[in-house]
Amino acid sequence: MNALLNPIRRLGALSINAIWRLGFISRFFVAILLNSGQSLLRFRLTIREVYFAGVLSLIIIIVSGLFVGMVLGLQGYNTLARFGSADALGALVALSLLRELGPVLAALLFASRSGSAMTAEIGLMKATEQLEAMSVMAVNPIARVVAPRFWAGVISMPILAALFNVMGILGGYLVGVEMIGLDAGTFWSQMQNNVDLHYDVVNGLIKSLFFGMAVTLVAVFEGYDATPTAAGVSSATTRTVVTSALVILALDFVLTAFMF
Amino acid sequence: MKRSTIDLWVGLFVAIGIAAVTFLSLKVANLTPQSGSDTYTLTADFDNIGGLKVKAPVKSSGVVVGRVTKIELDTKRYVARATLTLDKQYQFSRDTSAEILTAGLLGEQYIGLVQGGDPDNLASGDSISLTSSALVLEQLIGKFMTSFAEKGSQDAPAKTE
Structure with a gap:
């Protein structure tokens, strides 16, 4: 009998745990919003985190953006040339970057570079009982540690995504115009005729804003929720990257369905 | 640090x-912030605009001189009214004709303007009266088919005689 019931029990426990975590992360989000007054008033705390989350991600974003744009240029040219419309390469590169690849890839990179670092940092603070020490000193750890990191992520993400887009478009330009030899004027004018400021550029930035909120929320939550041991911090870091990636891609589908 | x-x-x-x-x-x-002082608007009524879209280019001899800024249906005469915003440096005479053309075989549609001979120019808000509609492929095929069928029916009695 037990052999029959145990798998069902395990399924039940898994579902309850999943729902419990969902509820916890929602309440945690509300707690961050309620406690973010201090991080916005003492903005220096947030600026420090923007440095660690945003500025230190610049290199990876710039290099990956350039290479993604160059690959798009090569692949797009090969496919478009088959239909005799290689002129549309500029539009193809710009639209695919602005609408999808820029926000999504920048968010994935941000999650693996900065999100994991946030989780590890907060998790280690918890493991070494720094968070409890703060509570003892009547300093709210959510206001002092979590909220500045959250807002830093929300600020950094659109900037990184915009930079990713620019580098990608430059990469597409390098391959399409400098290497393959398309006409530079056609490249830019096709792009300008087909890209709409509100519809493509602004919607892409709104997307990256949502991704920034989702990634940093997952990262700080996993850190705060980590089992305070070395193994616990390590598994929390892994969970941050996996969960953020899934959340980004699912959220991307929902946002795309609403926007375009 | x-x-x-x-x-x-x-x-x-x-x-x-x-x-x-x-x-x-x-x-x-x-x-490009096209301020109101550098542009003027014209309207043109078409029986059928086909696939013309807002922001489509307006060209004259292939040179882009402006853009389509609004497309609406005139509910009195039931024709499509396109509002064109043109660059002020390009002035057109009053008997200019407008036609909807397609770039390439399957490309985007645009409005082509052909300058007339009238010495007076169109002012902002004027309407272009000489227009020709877009070529709609289905109608073209339909006309071709009916003319084909008519030809066939004319040929048929000749054979029975």
Whole structure:
């Protein structure tokens, strides 16, 4: 009998745990919003985190953006040339970057570079009982540690995504115009005729804003929720990257369905 | 790390972000602020605009002279009214004709303007009266089919005689 019931029990426990975590992360989000007054008033705390989350991600974003744009240029040219419309390469590169690849890839990179670092940092603070020490000193750890990191992520993400887009478009330009030899004027004018400021550029930035909120929320939550041991911090870091990636891609589908 | 160094880097970071967004809006999305003083608007009524869209180019001899800014249905006469915003440096005579053309076989549709001979120019808000509609492929095939069928029915009795 037990052999029959145990798998069902395990399924039940898994579902309850999943729902419990969902509820916890929602309440945690509300707690961050309620406690973010201090991080916005003492903005220096947030600026420090923007440095660690945003500025230190610049290199990876710039290099990956350039290479993604160059690959798009090569692949797009090969496919478009088959239909005799290689002129549309500029539009193809710009639209695919602005609408999808820029926000999504920048968010994935941000999650693996900065999100994991946030989780590890907060998790280690918890493991070494720094968070409890703060509570003892009547300093709210959510206001002092979590909220500045959250807002830093929300600020950094659109900037990184915009930079990713620019580098990608430059990469597409390098391959399409400098290497393959398309006409530079056609490249830019096709792009300008087909890209709409509100519809493509602004919607892409709104997307990256949502991704920034989702990634940093997952990262700080996993850190705060980590089992305070070395193994616990390590598994929390892994969970941050996996969960953020899934959340980004699912959220991307929902946002795309609403926007375009 | 010193506070001032962090501030410098974050300042640079935000500046790069602003520059990136500016580049995207100006160079990529081509947000050239066409102020009202440099443009004027004309309207043109078409029986059928086919696949013409807002922001489609208006060309004269292949040169882009403006854009379609509004398309609406005139509910009195049931014709499509396109509003064209043209660059002020391009003036057209009163008997200019407008036609809807297609770039390439399957390309985007645009409005072509052909300059007339009237010495007076169109002023802002005027309407272009000489227009020809878009070629709709289905109608073209339909006409071809009916003319084909008519030809066939004319031939048929000749054979029975």
